Amino acid sequence: MSALITKDLLTMRKIGIKIGFTIVLYVLIFSSMGNSAFLSAIIIMFSAMVLMNTFAYDELAKWDIYLLSLPVTKKQIVLSRYLLGFLFIAVGCAVSALLALLSSKMDSELPVILYCFFALSLCVLAFMMPLLYKFGTQKARLWIILFCFLPTAAATILSELHLSLPSFGPIDDSTSELLLALVLPVSLLLYAGSYFLSCRIFQNKEI
Template identity: 35%
Template sequence: MKGLLYKDVSIMTRSFKGNILLLVALYGVLILVTKEAYLAYAMTAVWGIYVASTINYDEQAHWDAYAATLPVTPGQVIASKYLLCAASTAIGAALSLALVLLAGVGGAEYTLGILACAEVSVLMNALLMPITYRFGAAKSRAYLMVIVFVIVFGACFAAQEVLQSQSQAVSVGMDAMFRSETVLAVAAIAVSLLATAILYAISYTICTRIYAKKEK
């Protein structure tokens, strides 16, 4: 398992290092200058996409044929992708939160917003990876564009709208309502985390079965 993770991390480091550094630098400067937290939401949501992109390099190198000769199971091969996706998203969320706090616009509501976008990133990969293994990396790009547009930007817009409504509630002196909405938001995040974990496990199971059939 460690070797599989090291292989994917090496691919990301060599192939996407420039893109990742540009992403952090560009969004970091924009967050610090504009003081707009929604940029952190976008950076968090797209961070995990790079993991799914490693499947394309696996196809080009005919990695699956080589992996079949190794003492690893299909479950371990797929698990390395899913673990790396979760870890990459967590790193992106941590960097986004650090930039928001550094910009002086941090708060509980923004932390919840970043967490929600991290869930979106994980769910996006949970949808994308089975599709990629089933139809191939080339065909899955069309699905990726649809998923990114509908889910990522929709989630960022929804998070921004929630924060604006909470700010308006505070501005008119509705502190009690704000606290109530915050409690409800925390409860909703807790439930959504559980749902995300369940859906992620289901996606892993489906993806493992698809990969196992490809090896036969």
Template identity: 30%
Template structure:
């Protein structure tokens, strides 16, 4: 299985290097005060969302899955490797977001907790995309699954805008922050718990699939 994770890393090697260069650039810009930390938090979300899906597209192009099924690993191990790769991306992105928040709180006196909450929210959206799109990629293939990725990004935004317009969020500011933060931190937790469910669904899809 480590071989399959290594395969994803090697295949996406160039893309990952480019993304890291972007992150370093945004980080330097944030340190010197030219860019906001929002650039970094938005970019870590892109990493978490895009890289696992890109790996599907590369696999599809090479018809890799048919070959992977001939290896002595079993179908579940092939799925597990993809989820572990996605988790690896989450860990790298989270480590960078954490590092940036702490560094900027020291150098630019940025509010560390607020930035961390933004980073966490950003990672959560990325992870939600992983939860939903990985089974869809197995079921539909990367081409047909792509519109769902856009839906995952835009539907929460549209819902939030609608909720704000309807005035449902008006009383949010009156809630004590001691209540809001634990509530908000539950969201990433729920999304993280969705990962095993998503994995189970993907396994079921792949077990039924013919290659």
């Protein structure tokens, strides 16, 4: 298991400079604006999306064909990717917190923002990973773009038609605290469910 994760980390070294340059660029832009919270959100979501590159490299190298000739199961292969995704998001949170501390512009709500975007990133990967196993990186990208576009398009149409969503009124503090407490457990459950779905897809997939 650790060997599979190490392989992906070594593969990611090839684009490590590009990733580092992108993060530095975001830091320079948003640090000058004093918006450490938004910078943290960008870094965490970016960390989650980096995982897609490991799939792309493996597809180009036909790595799965070779990997399945080794004494590893398909479930172990899938699990290593999910653990790697979790690791990327955790590192993204750590980097975000460190940058906020170093910039001396620590937002009082930053811990809550890190918590929420950690959970949101898990949900993004939970949605994305089965698509990657089912369709591969090229087709999966199209599906991901489509699902991201649909809510935006729906909101634009509602705005043009001067329609609005029903209002549920203000949420009291106890309810908001309960919802906040449930965000991470629900995200972890979705992530676990996504893992089992990806295992089923990969088990039935012909390599």
